[in-house]
Amino acid sequence: MNKKQGLLLVNLGTPSAVTPMAIRCYLTEFLLDRHVVDLPAFIWHPILKYLVLPKRVPYIINHYQKIWIEGESPLLHYSKRLINQLQPALPDMQCELAMTYGEPNLLSALNNLTSCEKITLLPLFPQYSTTTTQAVLAKVKQLIADNNIKINLSYIRDYADHPSYIDALYWQVQQAFSTQGQPDVLLLSYHGIPQRYIDKRQDDYVQRCQLTTKLLANKCHANGIDLPIIMAYQSKFGKGKWVEPNTSDILAKLAKTGTEHVQVICPGFTADCIETIYEIDEQNREIFLNAGGKQFYYIPALNDTPLQVKLIKNIVEKPPFLKKF
């Protein structure tokens, strides 16, 4: 039986294998998207091909190798598990997963949903950014036009301040504190973006991250968690100024000024991936401990937990900013 309603979850994308070719393919598609890198093509294309990829692919492949789970990238692994948990929780909806770049393919997911009367598109980026959410929206629009797909599609711009999202983060923090003890500082680390996108595109990403931080901090403080809750931006890529402060700088500074125990949560990542498992839990852990810190704990992403399933169910049932395509 065809379901009347459809739900399309879209995450970023990840290499399909830990081979130089697969990683090169993934990075090429991702980094050629003008929502991600906006440099003029005649400058950026040769830089990417002759400078960035020959350096980045051999560097990043070792890190992907270490984090690979059951034959696939963690981002894909957790996103697939999430959709499998979500489908029985939303029995009247047909749930599909796609990636902006690579597989599962966005066009196939759209085609699978054409028999639904109403479809909700939820980009899995809690904080809107032109580099992620807008990239999904533009690609979906293009695919619909190019393939003459007839669907009734609405989208959720983001859910940075959705009460169920703040609740889910709060419970994740609570759980960490009850198993690891309360740290001296809780650091919220969000993926960074180039500063010029904030200025040129009126991207409100930073405001959306600040709002999540404020609401989560209020919730923690209202529930008797009395410690500094701060935020920073990670994963700087390439030259040029990115939004600040930088996560690694903050962790080094905290350790040098006497903070012994830090816990880090990455609220912008719906699924654990190279940027959390390697960059935060390995690279930034080392930075903190080498600078004199004593205890570091990375609080996992919501992944396929019941908290995440409930969160998405609530968002879909009470959507914020539902917009027509």
Ligand SMILES: C=CC1=C(C)c2cc3[nH]c(cc4nc(cc5[nH]c(cc1n2)c(C)c5CCC(=O)O)C(CCC(=O)O)=C4C)c(C)c3C=C
């Ligand atoms: C100019 C480059 C980049 C921008 C802008 C950017 C924004 C951005 N990215 C995410 C989420 C993820 N990024 C991931 C990996 C990743 N990101 C970049 C570059 C930019 N990201 C690169 C080159 C990579 C690949 C890994 C690497 O070489 O370091 C991932 C993980 C993918 C995986 O396979 O695990 C996620 C998720 C957000 C939310 C964001 C802006 C808000």
Ligand SMILES: [Fe+2]
């Ligand atoms: Fe990224």
Ligand SMILES: [Fe+2]
């Ligand atoms: Fe990175």
